[in-house]
Amino acid sequence: MYNQNPQMQQQQQQQAQQIKTIIGTDEVRQIVKCLNDKPFNENYKLVTFDELNPMELLDVLNKVLTHLDKQTFENIKSKQPDQISLEVIQFLNILSYPVPQPPNDVQFSQQLLTGDKRVIYPVLYYLLTRLEEHQKRAFLAKYLVPFMVPEDIPLDEDMKQQIEKYKDLQAEFQVSHQEFEVISQESNNPTELKKEITSLEGEKEQLINKINAFKNKNTNRPEFQALLEVTNLLRKEQEEEARLAEKIYQQKQQFEYTDQQLLASQQRLMDAKKSLSASNTAEQMLQNMRNDVKKNRELSNQRFAIEINEKKKKLEQTEKLLSEPPITQNELNHLDNQLIVLRRAVNMMEEKLSKQANPQDDKLAIYKQQAQMITRKKKKLQKNSKIQKKNNSIQKNKQQPYKKKQIKKEVKDLAILIIQMDMTDSEQMLKKLEKQKGVEGYSDALSKLNQISDQAEVANKGKEVALEEYGQLAEKYNATMAYQKKRLKRINQKFERIKRQIIKKEVNRQVAKNESKGGNGQEYGQNMNRLVL
Template identity: 30%
Template sequence: MSDQIKFIMDSLNKEPFRKNYNLITFDSLEPMQLLQVLSDVLAEIDPKQLVDIREEMPEQTAKRMLSLLGILKYKPSGNATDMSTFRQGLVIGSKPVIYPVLHWLLQRTNELKKRAYLARFLIKLEVPSEFLQDETVADTNKQYEELMEAFKTLHKEYEQLKISGFSTAEIRKDISAMEEEKDQLIKRVEHLKKRVETAQNHQWMLKIARQLRVEKEREEYLAQQKQEQKNQLFHAVQRLQRVQNQLKSMRQAAADAKPESLMKRLEEEIKFNLYMVTEKFPKELENKKKELHFLQKVVSEPAMGHSDLLELESKINEINTEINQLIKKKKKKKKK
């Protein structure tokens, strides 16, 4: 326990906390002061936690801290009874509860900062299915899910680029090298222009060269059009096959339209409808009631607002721009 306290105290005395504690002053902290220390450490991980707990109700403080600790995947030791003790300890600022939390947080602050940052964008808000029947809500939810997936992809690419060893200094060096290469190419072009101008019929040769370039571009355009037409033909053949299969199925269904077949099909429909009325619909009704209860809980909790979505979109655009720039620089470097 003494090693744990010493580690906590040493960490709090360093940047960014600079508390200037010693063993006596730290151990003599009042419960309210100890809770404020824990809140300050959580605020270093997630800036939204920067709160003066004197302005909060104790239950609100405990709820806020428990929510973030859950996102950070902190698991207090013990069984369900101990979990109740843990929650109560957060409310009253109990040292046996606060010290292990501080020790765990201060051991992995940088890792937890990343986890808290990602949680802001990756914790999905589940929308009840009956709300998704509304077209506007469904479209908004779909856009929300697409943005979340895009963020996952972009963040993964961003992390891979960081690991690949690209640095600002290297990028600036590459830019300087490309600028030098550009100047050399400009000089070579000017030199070649002077050499061409001294040759006979240089204007005619330049005209022929331009025509050749235009014809090559036209050739590439026609090849692209040819490939597009091949793709269209392939899709048209597939559609034709699907239509032929549908026609075949319809003809078979018409051939089977005998009284016995119709009676059998009618009996199957009656059995199916009976199943829907007596089993499926009651179960679905019960599930809807559960979803309604869940929805009422969701409504009582703070939800992601329009400002949070705008902030998410802004972050994604910034990361996307940065990644595109790095990719372009990397491609130019490879070409060189």
């Protein structure tokens, strides 16, 4: 085992006042309850536990310690008493139990080995009431307790390197454990995942049933097939339109780039012609050079001003850092560990976001759509309120004609009621006559037949209108496609014309350059013009 860290001893002294060292009946009852529960599953009563002899109490303590650290306490009975007491006390120190400091620890060790209730009961109460916390602490202590080298042993370079490596491994383990805790906290409960899977499967079955019912209902209809064909054409045309828009954008970008290059090359050509002209004097050349120097100086001053401001900001930041108290090596190590943890957490979040990038898997899409619908409804309500206000103002101006119309409407409604009453009387008389003649139900059948014929006529008209609309949509998409193709062709022709102009100007410049050097510029120009054409 390892020696105790002085900082850990100080923490123990601060926590000693919060730990019960005097055990009463309530505490013993809680010890018995913890022993009877999992993972010990004992069958103690309060009386039987209180009647345990010292050796049996030591067995109970050994079971608890073995559960916390099986590697250390599994075969502890085969060791010497001094070694047993030393290992138990060191383990209690790791768990922040207030073990008495020397020279009082000798008495504590003797009472522990003899199974004294005054020592065993407080230790059991402390271990059992926070069993999960102590189990986690015991697990981490194997890897995070510092290795203390006695002061009388000199440290060579190899030993120092091994200690530094040990500290690095401890920091890496701490980071990995923190990541594990974060993942375990973020991970969903398996029962909740199962419930979500079952609900999603139920929704999937419902959707499949709805799709199958819709297919069975509409597959035999000719207008359904026409609708499918039109929607497929619409989707293809939309994809083609998006592709053409992207291509047009690229062509525009390329056109702007070539236009800028053309302007820059024209400017350079004009400057070169001015500098090489025979009428250009030395004073003009000197003035041009001065103008260039002035422009360059202004640009450099602007750039230097920006850089100076940035350097001043950095200087202020460094002065603030220097004015703060110095950071110790432990704080730096802690900050490095936190930085590693945060970077890994960021990577995990980026992976989650990349997985959730598919809009079909976005769980918030429904809520976003609802929010958009609510905003649209609000806008409609605002428009309706404005229209209502306008109507109120109009109605105030036209109140008298409206009253006349209302009276006419009431008269019409009254006439309709009278006609309906007459109709009901006539229908009753007709039914009586049907009973007398033995053809009861003839009028109802005739009215139903008329309704069915009217509905069939309306459905046929709807089909004709739908087919006309589908035809108009197809013509519209074909016209849009032809227009986009013509537009793209014009852009390509314009681009080719500009490209030829640029090449011709480059050829003329090369010809002029060859003539100035004494070469055969005309022959070179003719060859290049043939290549261009």
